[in-house]
Amino acid sequence: MANGEKILIVEDEKLIRMTIRELLEKEGYRVGEAANGAEAMECLHSQEPDLLLLDYRLPDTNGLEILKESRRLHPETGAILMTAYSSIDSAVKAIKLGAYDYLNKPVKHDDLLATIAKALQTTQLQREVARLRGEQKRDYGITNIVGRSRPMLEVFNLIRKVADSSASTVLLQGKSGTGKDLVAKAIHFSSDRADKPFMNITCSAISETLMESELFGHEKGAFTDARQQKKGLLELAKDGTVFLDEIGEMGLALQAKLLRFLEEKTFMRVGGSRDIQVDVRVIAATNRNLQEAVASGEFREDLYFRLKVIPIHLPALKNRKDDIPELVAYFINRYNKEFRKNCQGISDEMLNCLMNYDWPGNVRELKNIMERAMILETKDKLDLDDLPEEIVQYDGDRSEGKPLGGTGQASGSTGIVLPEGGVSLKDAEFELVRQALDATAGNQSKAARLLRISRDALRYKMKKFGLN
Ligand SMILES: Nc1ncnc2c1ncn2[C@@H]1O[C@H](COP(=O)(O)OP(=O)(O)OP(=O)(O)O)[C@@H](O)[C@H]1O
Numbered sequence: 001m002a003n004g005e006k007i008l009i010v011e012d013e014k015l016i017r018m019t020i021r022e023l024l025e026k027e028g029y030r031v032g033e034a035a036n037g038a039e040a041m042e043c044l045h046s047q048e049p050d051l052l053l054l055d056y057r058l059p060d061t062n063g064l065e066i067l068k069e070s071r072r073l074h075p076e077t078g079a080i081l082m083t084a085y086s087s088i089d090s091a092v093k094a095i096k097l098g099a100y101d102y103l104n105k106p107v108k109h110d111d112l113l114a115t116i117a118k119a120l121q122t123t124q125l126q127r128e129v130a131r132l133r134g135e136q137k138r139d140y141g142i143t144n145i146v147g148r149s150r151p152m153l154e155v156f157n158l159i160r161k162v163a164d165s166s167a168s169t170v171l172l173q174g175k176s177g178t179g180k181d182l183v184a185k186a187i188h189f190s191s192d193r194a195d196k197p198f199m200n201i202t203c204s205a206i207s208e209t210l211m212e213s214e215l216f217g218h219e220k221g222a223f224t225d226a227r228q229q230k231k232g233l234l235e236l237a238k239d240g241t242v243f244l245d246e247i248g249e250m251g252l253a254l255q256a257k258l259l260r261f262l263e264e265k266t267f268m269r270v271g272g273s274r275d276i277q278v279d280v281r282v283i284a285a286t287n288r289n290l291q292e293a294v295a296s297g298e299f300r301e302d303l304y305f306r307l308k309v310i311p312i313h314l315p316a317l318k319n320r321k322d323d324i325p326e327l328v329a330y331f332i333n334r335y336n337k338e339f340r341k342n343c344q345g346i347s348d349e350m351l352n353c354l355m356n357y358d359w360p361g362n363v364r365e366l367k368n369i370m371e372r373a374m375i376l377e378t379k380d381k382l383d384l385d386d387l388p389e390e391i392v393q394y395d396g397d398r399s400e401g402k403p404l405g406g407t408g409q410a411s412g413s414t415g416i417v418l419p420e421g422g423v424s425l426k427d428a429e430f431e432l433v434r435q436a437l438d439a440t441a442g443n444q445s446k447a448a449r450l451l452r453i454s455r456d457a458l459r460y461k462m463k464k465f466g467l468n
Pocket residue numbers: 144145146147174175176177178179180181182183286287330363364367
């Protein structure tokens with residue numbers, strides 16, 4: 001049964017018009033009528049039907065003209081052409097102009113209802129696809145990448161440049177959790193390829209043989225299991241983007257084939273003998289140092305050079321700590337929505353602690369920590385006790401944190417004095433770390449707390465200064 005979809009019947013014979021109207025209304029459609037071209041145009045200018053039922057031959061024009069105008073005004077309105085003169089020619093023209101189908105007159109009622117139902121379903125699917133595309137553009141666009149630190153501004157700049165360009169290869173490098181996935185999608189969805197497919201494959205997840213057939217496809221009989229010909233991602237992503245994640249894990253043989261594709265834009269399916277040409281942009285990502293992989297013979301140098309023509313480096317979070325407050329606000333907003341919470345922010349102590357931490361897992365780690373805190377928290381402000389022990393080493397009592405270096409004249413709130421003639425900041429840091437360890441008899445947790453840094457950060461500094 002219909003859902004009250006609006007159908008406009010354009011038909012000059014009154015009897016046919018009335019009969020169809022009755023039929024459709026019984027089915028639950030809302031029906032409009034036009035007896036000629038002029039009336040049809042008038043209707044199209046004042047309303048947007050879901051479907052047009054068009055007679056080909058009209059007193060003042062023909063159905064194709066109305067179809068054209070309808071496509072122009074309402075690209076999402078479907079159309080079915082009815083014609084008495086089974087003319088293939090006009091039917092073909094109608095389909096080319098975007099009609100869904102055509103029916104020969106006199107139309108059988110069952111055929112008509114079935115065709116209308118299918119046409120409406122197709123239109124609905126097309127609308128759905130358009131809506132999802134819009135949503136994807138919004139959800140994966142560049143605006144979903146948070147950051148204002150200088151290195152991130154540089155990243156945004158590159159994303160925009162690359163997206164607009166015809167560059168066919170991009171290399172994303174950065175440690176785990178720095179946002180490579182996010183950037184790959186942002187490049188695709190802010191480029192003119194956005195309406196074409198974005199295909200994603202992780203090179204480490206599957207065997208090399210499987211990977212090859214996933215990427216390039218295979219012909220029937222290419223290997224035991226190849227019962228059917230299959231298109232690979234490169235073909236499926238035609239005119240779009242293929243994202244090759246963890247490219248550093250790709251085997252050498254496949255690397256050679258990928259290089260050929262990047263250089264010649266052609267490839268063969270596995271077991272095939274025909275060159276296939278496609279235009280896709282390849283975005284490769286890795287958290288490995290590819291230069292080292294080249295040095296150790298695990299990665300082809302020629303492929304590395306080909307990939308790194310346009311490199312985008314995603315900086316580790318510890319090198320752009322200015323982004324932390326904004327990221328925190330972003331995740332609070334996001335999890336407020338997701339968990340229906342009303343969190344208002346975090347305490348200064350918690351922010352200090354997050355700023356001091358070194359984030360080996362980068363933004364992903366921060367995101368996980370915020371998620372955890374938000375799930376557990378019921379107060380409207382997050383505090384140190386919402387953070388995991390490792391990050392804060394917090395035991396509810398910070399009072400033992402005496403000012404350090406207290407022998408000289410206290411200045412400011414820290415009690416630290418700048419010696420006359422200055423001091424190397426590194427030496428000062430060394431001295432403070434050493435004193436903190438002294439004061440706590442080498443207890444790292446306590447020393448870290450005295451220095452308001454995480455235990456990991458302390459260990460790192462101890463290693464740096466050879467204080468083990
Ligand atoms: N700048 C950012 N703004 C907002 N969210 C971010 C940002 N960077 C990363 N994230 C989020 O952090 C998580 C990890 O990011 P992503 O998956 O893109 O990292 P990755 O570099 O691909 O990591 P891996 O090497 O482990 O695959 C994701 O949930 C992502 O949405």
